[in-house]
Amino acid sequence: AQTVTQSQPEMSVQEAETVTLSCTYDTSESDYYLFWYKQPPSRQMILVIRQEAYKQQNATENRFSVNFQKAAKSFSLKISDSQLGDAAMYFCAYRSGAGNMLTFGGGTRLMVKP
Amino acid sequence: DTEVTQTPKHLVMGMTNKKSLKCEQHMGHRAMYWYKQKAKKPPELMFVYSYEKLSINESVPSRFSPECPNSSLLNLHLHALQPEDSALYLCASSHQWTGGYEQYFGPGTRLTVT
Numbered sequence: 001a002q003t004v005t006q007s008q009p010e011m012s013v014q015e016a017e018t019v020t021l022s023c024t025y026d027t028s029e030s031d032y033y034l035f036w037y038k039q040p041p042s043r044q045m046i047l048v049i050r051q052e053a054y055k056q057q058n059a060t061e062n063r064f065s066v067n068f069q070k071a072a073k074s075f076s077l078k079i080s081d082s083q084l085g086d087a088a089m090y091f092c093a094y095r096s097g098a099g100n101m102l103t104f105g106g107g108t109r110l111m112v113k114p
Numbered sequence: 115d116t117e118v119t120q121t122p123k124h125l126v127m128g129m130t131n132k133k134s135l136k137c138e139q140h141m142g143h144r145a146m147y148w149y150k151q152k153a154k155k156p157p158e159l160m161f162v163y164s165y166e167k168l169s170i171n172e173s174v175p176s177r178f179s180p181e182c183p184n185s186s187l188l189n190l191h192l193h194a195l196q197p198e199d200s201a202l203y204l205c206a207s208s209h210q211w212t213g214g215y216e217q218y219f220g221p222g223t224r225l226t227v228t
Contacts, residue, residue, distance in 0.1 A: 035216060043202060044221040045157070091156050098212070099211075100215070104156030105156065109154075
């Protein structure tokens with residue numbers, strides 16, 4: 001079974017600074033997808049970024065980028081120019097290419113200091 | 115329209131009550147999901163519907179009864195719940211249930227069982 005680990009329960013960053021959230025996963029599969037979801041205090045889970053395992057290029061979405069290290073099974077999220085609105089719980093998630101079940105990490109609570 | 119809606123936003127019910135949660139999407143997605151989320155924890159998958167048929171039941175107690183009347187609607191019928199069932203119930207949908215299609219989440223229903 002796949003497992004996803006987020007080793008940082010809480011992180012804080014100063015507004016306008018850069019922060020990196022860590023995620024590692026364990027799988028024996030070669031075809032899979034990785035996601036970062038954001039859940040603000042208002043509760044709605046929003047997809048931040050996705051990465052296909054077969055793609056070597058790291059995904060980027062505006063201020064959000066990932067560092068995907070397939071051999072190390074690491075999938076960290078970098079947030080540049082942090083904004084107050086980035087404060088939220090961030091969940092790393094894994095999905096097999098064969099199925100559609102998401103395996104979530106335990107989450108990292110990000111606080112942004114003004 | 116990339117929206118999943120859920121009603122009600124909040125629900126308080128006694129252990130002998132019968133109530134229903136409703137989820138709706140108009141994105142043409144053919145897979146829909148119910149998750150249960152406790153505070154500061156990741157979502158836990160309960161049920162998956164694919165093309166209006168129940169595909170996955172993650173050993174959920176029978177006091178939770180899902181229903182998919184059509185491709186846009188997903189209900190969760192609740193009966194004889196226990197206080198430990200108090201949680202945020204999230205609905206999600208995706209284009210299909212196989213492959214790396216991202217799941218779009220609704221805002222959730224905050225359920226309190228008294």
